[in-house]
Amino acid sequence: MCTGNGDGSKGSNPPSKKSHRVNLDWREFRANLFAHEQAEKAESDAHSQTGTPQESKPLGLKWAHPIPVPETGCVLVATEKLDGVRTFERTVVLLLRSGTRQPQEGPFGVVINRPLNKNIRHMKPTNTELATTFADCSLHFGGPLDASMFLLKSGEKKLKEFEEVIPGLSFGAGNSLDDAGALVRAGVVKPQDFRFFVGYAGWQVDQLREEIESDYWYVAACSSNLICGGSSDSSSESLWEEILQQMGGHYSELSRKPKQDM
Template sequence: MDVCSSLTHKIFSFRFDSIVSPTGKNRLFFPSHPHKGFSFNVPAAGSTAQVTKCQVRGPEGEDDSEPSIVNSDWRAFRARLVAGEQATKSSAGAPNQWPDLGLTKPSRVVMLGQKWAHPIHEPERGCLLVATQRLDGVHIFERTVILVLSAGAAGATGVILNRPSLMSIKETRSTDLDVNGVFSDRPLFFGGPLEEGLFLMSAPDEGLEREGAAVAFDEVMKGLYYGMKESVGCAADMVRKKVVGLGDFRFFDGCCGWEREQLSEEIGAGYWKVVACSPGAIGLSRVGSVSLWSEILGLMGEKQAW
């Protein structure tokens, strides 16, 4: 078996019915936020479903509990409030609230231009799950930074941002994340143990609206969207029309998923810290960077102590 085939076998062979969480519990994955305009029921054998054009619309009378566009202004406003509050606590000698992350001083918001990050209590779309030292030794999740794509009553889904690419899309010999060779040379990143193809895309709001493509993608935070393999055709159409470029995409094989109670248990057990951050802290250029974990910690306070 050659090296490429060996890597593919080891990394991309997880099954939905055999995922084990950091707490050791088996669980099935049920998407908590079905992509607008698509059904995620298991297709019939031999069938495929893919959007090849951007002129798509959601079903009539669709009741989506989450807004399709996330306004990032309130996040920046909240960050400024948290920064002020933590500055006051720090000056008063408040104890470190993040011992599991090994911070040597009270955590705080470090505002470095367009980059900032601070802890929050509950997962929300566009936040990060940052692995703590309790996941050291757990190969898949050790020192990971996971971008939460959706969070709601049914659970949460996310994608690992800081695992390096091992191959390009064409090397996997899969057409799920490609249309007519448009994305064949793009690197493919490991996004998590659940079998699902998806991508992140950086795009201007006006460009999506002009092409009628906003319904095919979900905005995670200002200017950053995600799409599933069903909407790769629409993404390729946008590239051909020069609405976005090839460098505006990052493709992932696999994702992460939790039922709501499961994620709450893992957070309560100290496996994850929930972090809000600015778009500038996790731009597409940072995808695949093994240093992202320490960079996010640095934006919250002192460097880790271990």
């Protein structure tokens, strides 16, 4: 599996083993604030219409809400403008790094709702770890750029070998496979904790900003449970709809529209 950048692409280089760790899931605190604000608004609207106050609901295990700008660990949710664009139609991209102003350090991530319905062994890998330790792991389409990556559900473990994206979820690339195999053999993690991706998605900073401003992507923060909770290919395929429904409002309405009506 290749770990180089695609020729002529505008995307950033694949990740190094440099660490950008997340020590606290402050995202949940922010989500609670957002949910509280939405509940207050709904209560105000309901009270003005019916005179009856509405009770606010506690934040569940699965949540998603819009955010104004991309950040590491957020998701990019394809809008209706990408319907008909085969590569990104109704995709959810997990942003592994939000990027910098440096040309070779733009934002990049992987599509997390496009299972290929194949295991690694079907690809006849030449890498020893892929051919043995991870042979039965499922493969997913990660994006159009030429590199392979993996996500690892690390739970509360702090694994210095990989880069944490959100609490409980780390990522690595082809140059981290030996470390990944060693951790499996040591019993620290299991093969089923990994999700492997063929390709990735990358942008220059201004390029992604322009695509968001042109309404090609919704930017959202999601719970770890929502991102990592898909235990089957079918559940990951429905992630686009589920995130939009969790975001509520007009996002939820979009999730129910058939493609031909857009």
